[in-house]
Amino acid sequence: MELDPLILSRIQFAFVVSFHAIFPVFTIGLASYIAVLEGLAFKTRNPVWTKLSTFWTKVFAVVFGMGVVSGIVMSFQFGTNWSAFSQASANFLGPILSYEVITAFFLEAAFLGVLLFGRDKVPAGVHLFAAIMVATGTFISSFWILAANSWMQTPAGVEFREGVFHVVSWSEAIFNPSFPYRFMHMALASFLTGGFVVAGVSAWYLLRGREVEANRKALSMCLWLLLFIAPAQAVVGDFHGLNTLEHQPAKVAAMEGNWETSRNVPLLLFAIPDQENQTNHFEIGIPSLASLILTHEWDGEVPGLNEVAVEEQPPVAIVFWSFRIMVGIGVLMILFALAGLVLRAGGRLYKTRWYLQGMRFMSIAPFFAVLTGWFVTEVGRAPWLVYGMMTQAESVTPSLTGGMALFTLIGYIVVYALVFSAGVYYLMRVLYVGLEDSDDEEHASDRPARPLSAAHVPFEIESGSHGVHQAKPANEGGH
Template identity: 90%
Template sequence: MELDPLILSRIQFAFVVSFHAIFPVFTIGLASYIAVLEGLAFKTRNPVWTKLSSFWTKVFAVVFGMGVVSGIVMSFQFGTNWSNFAQASANFLGPMLSYEVITAFFLEAAFLGVLLFGRNKVPAGVHLFAAIMVATGTFISSFWILSANSWMQTPAGVEFRDGVFHVVSWSEAIFNPSFPYRFLHMVLASFLTGGFVVAGVSAWYLLRGREVEANRKALSMCLWLLLIIAPAQAVVGDFHGLNTLEHQPAKVAAMEGNWETSGNVPLLLFAIPDQENQTNLFEIGIPNLASLILTHDVNGEVPGLNEVAVEEQPPVALVFWSFRIMVGLGLLMILFAVAGLVLRAGGRLYKARWYLQGLRFMSVAPFIAVLTGWFVTETGRAPWLVYGMMTQAEAVTPSLTGGMALFTLIGYIVVYSLVFSAGVYYLMRVLFVGLEDADDEEHVSDRPARPLSAAHVPFEIESENQDAQQTNPAIKGGH
């Protein structure tokens, strides 16, 4: 069987990007949370805020390191697997990646050491400033990366001459039509991820009766944030969808599983897209709702995939189901945020075990939502790499063979598996130590290794006696 270098290169880049994406989407939100904690500690001098900040800074350090290690190789893949694209887009993407390094990486590098190791060694105001600068650096980094990615989705400000993109307007290229929506959508996703992870870990500690006061504060803060951010994300997602409908109608048609351009289009809750026969099997939908959502008119016309040549259609089934998983998890996040408000009003927020247990498992939901969202974004523009201007087949390295692509793909899988395993192991050790030693100068890695069991991992079901926990005053008291 002949190995296709294009397919293998796409799989390789998808694997690396998917692996990498889960880390910055967490660190962006977590860095802002740490800056808020540092601000509260500086203003109130309450040691609880300091303890929380110290603990989550350790978590941030591990995740940030894994993100850097996993992401640094992506730029090299432009040269190894996508050299035609790298050469064609160098006039724009080269400066964009350089701007990220100069404005974001340098800023983070300058202040990350102060944040991680400067507590009690520099004035409190300096430490707070370092936390703010690190958080600012994460936003600047996401600005440049998402601008570059959005340009590939909705290219603007360039001319394509002799196989090369020439920038004619930097402002139009950077602030291309989809960038504002995509950037805001990703920022809110980062806050959702950070909020649900902190809430889930805090809920786990509360179920075990550990550092009750600090974890109640952390959980309460996150739930107020999620109550605002989760519905806001749905609104921004709607605007983002309308922008996509304008500039990438084929992607929206694949998201909706809509083959024929027509009005009164139903919102499909379930279907099995049959791309070969250009139809769906076993459709279950709500009449007219897709037209209402996309055009704000129940009779509005929604584009169908029949408007696009078969060879230019994205993989419909992957886009269709990824979109539904993302939206379903988003609605579940809103439900949990509202449920937290109801429980808070009834004085049962810290007593409802089912809710605390649910928050533990919800801590992984934003990561899945982000990944499926990226699947929709990236596979939905196929076969284009620069939408409407350069296809993936035109962008791949001409001399690349299937064997070379397969060899490097296997290498990435092996190395990343080792990095991920080591990072998760160390992260679990940090979580197991918890807040009790969060303000201890002794580094976690210097302590003797303690065996980890299922009961120590926040995402496993509790094995302790339920009756004993129900009577635990640390869990039952207060609200």
């Protein structure tokens, strides 16, 4: 069997990007949260805020390290697997990626050391400034990366001459038509990810009766954030969808599973896309709702995939189902945020076990939403690498063989599995130690790491009129 270097290169890059993407989206949100905690600690001198900041800074350090390690190889892949694209786009992507390193990575690296090791060695104001600079660096980094990716989605400010992209307007290239929507969508996704992870871990500690005061504060803060951010993400997503409809109609058609350009298009809740026969099977939908969402008119016209040549259509099934998973998780996030408000109003937020258990499991939901969102974005662009201007087949390294691509793919899978296993191991140790003081941490460091599962929750929660206030061993009763 002959191995296709293009397919293998696409799989390899998809694997590496998917693995890497979950770390920055978390650290961006978490860095901002740490900066807020440092600000509260500086202003109030309340040791609870310092304790929370110290703990989540340790988590940030582990995740940041995993993100750096997993992201380094992506730039190399441009040269090894996509050299034709690298050569063609070097006039734009070269400077953009350099700006990201100079303005963001150096900033993060310089102040991360102060944030991690300078709490008792520098003035409190300097430590706060370091936290703010780290958070700022994460957003600067995302600015440049999303500018590059958005340009590939909606290229602007360039001319394509003799196989090379020449920049004619840097402002138009950087602030291309889809960039503002993608940047805002990703920023909110980062806050959602950080918020749900912190809320989920805090709920887990409350179920165990550990550091109740601090974790109640952390959970409360995050739920207030999520109450506003989760619905805001839906609004931004709507604007992003309208922008995509304008510039990438084939992607929207694949998202909706719509084959024929028509009006009063239903919103399909379920369908099995059949790309070979250009139709769907077992459709279940809400009449006219897709037209209303996409055009803001009940009888609005929605483009169909039949407007695009078959060879230029994206893989419909992947885009169709990834989009539904992403939206479904988004709806679930809004519901959990609203449920938190209702429980808070009734004074039952910290003693409702089903909700705390639900928040534990919701801590991983944003990562699935981010991944499926990236699948929609990147797979929906196929077969283009630079939309409408350069295909993936034109971008792959000419001398690359299928065997070479398969070898490196297997190598990346093995190495990333080791990196992920080591990172998760150390992350579990940090979570197991928790917010206890350093003396307790020294003793706790000898304990085996425990996974976040119900089987390893040795305490039941005793509830009173004021919520969770006492932990009791499970074998002593409780409710």
